[in-house]
Amino acid sequence: MGYHDSEHTKNVRDWKEVFDFLLQDPTFVPASPEPEDKEMRKLTNQWPENPPEFRAICQEYAQEVEKLSYKLLELISLSLGLPADRFNGYFKDHTAMLRLNYYPPCPCPDLALGVGRHKDASALTVLAQDDVGGLQVKRKSDGEWIPVKPIPNTFIINVGDTIQVTMDSFLLNFGQVFLQLLGDTFSNLFHDILKVWSNELYESVEHRVVVNSERERFSIPTFFFPSHCVMVKPLEELVNEQNPAKYKEYNFGKFFVARNRSDYKKLQVENIQIDHFKISNN
Ligand SMILES: O=C(O)CCC(=O)C(=O)O
Numbered sequence: 001m002g003y004h005d006s007e008h009t010k011n012v013r014d015w016k017e018v019f020d021f022l023l024q025d026p027t028f029v030p031a032s033p034e035p036e037d038k039e040m041r042k043l044t045n046q047w048p049e050n051p052p053e054f055r056a057i058c059q060e061y062a063q064e065v066e067k068l069s070y071k072l073l074e075l076i077s078l079s080l081g082l083p084a085d086r087f088n089g090y091f092k093d094h095t096a097m098l099r100l101n102y103y104p105p106c107p108c109p110d111l112a113l114g115v116g117r118h119k120d121a122s123a124l125t126v127l128a129q130d131d132v133g134g135l136q137v138k139r140k141s142d143g144e145w146i147p148v149k150p151i152p153n154t155f156i157i158n159v160g161d162t163i164q165v166t167m168d169s170f171l172l173n174f175g176q177v178f179l180q181l182l183g184d185t186f187s188n189l190f191h192d193i194l195k196v197w198s199n200e201l202y203e204s205v206e207h208r209v210v211v212n213s214e215r216e217r218f219s220i221p222t223f224f225f226p227s228h229c230v231m232v233k234p235l236e237e238l239v240n241e242q243n244p245a246k247y248k249e250y251n252f253g254k255f256f257v258a259r260n261r262s263d264y265k266k267l268q269v270e271n272i273q274i275d276h277f278k279i280s281n282n
């Protein structure tokens with residue numbers, strides 16, 4: 001954990017520098033993606049000495065986002081007709097991570113991306129961004145990249161991959177419920193784990209970040225990951241004869257490690273996606 005500048009998204013190096021830290025220090029994750037390898041790896045934060053207040057400010061912010069993430073999970077759970085605390089057990093020893101993204105101005109913005117197209121592996125991402133703009137989400141109906149306009153002093157709401165006109169009424173309603181309950185504008189990028197847990201009632205959204213030649217940009221995503229030992233699969237309450245499970249179960253820790261491995265290397269193959277666990281004849 002700490003500073004690094006050589007992350008790859010889908011085998012292409014991103015135009016960014018980042019500072020990562022774990023909400024729980026230390027955090028334990030599997031040492032390798034191999035299913036039979038039971039060895040664990042201890043991840044720890046590496047804080048810079050300067051500026052002196054940096055660590056405390058980051059940790060305070062992270063604590064608040066953690067509370068918000070639990071609140072969001074409760075609302076999502078209720079929206080699925082489940083008890084509010086249905087997801088809480090999966091996050092007891094969560095592996096959540098906060099990232100400070102810095103995108104420097106790019107002399108050739110048409111040739112690079114701040115972050116290439118991807119879906120986050122988290123259950124939920126809470127994102128703050130400055131006023132520069134650059135985040136885009138892919139509209140499912142026509143594949144067009146739609147800019148997510150920055151709104152000052154807010155988190156952005158980005159519900160599923162249906163953020164704009166294609167948003168169906170189920171998701172639209174819940175976007176509004178969140179707004180009312182929390183009294184503010186915020187973003188939650190519903191991600192792959194929720195897609196699996198909800199057996200696709202929630203969709204994860206593909207997104208990317210474009211850069212520009214004039215201005216630097218900052219953003220702060222908090223990736224709310226469950227515990228490494230969690231087996232992710234469609235919730236039993238949501239599966240029945242009419243709606244059979246669309247995914248096989250997978251171990252979150254092993255998935256996370258496999259994803260991270262390919263994030264920093266140029267590999268010949270595309271990195272692991274939840275689609276690898278999709279049950280094919282559904
Ligand atoms: O910078 C942003 O707005 C989003 C960054 C992002 O998608 C990520 O770090 O996963």
Ligand SMILES: [Fe+2]
Nearest residue numbers: 118119120207
């Ligand atoms: Fe992302």
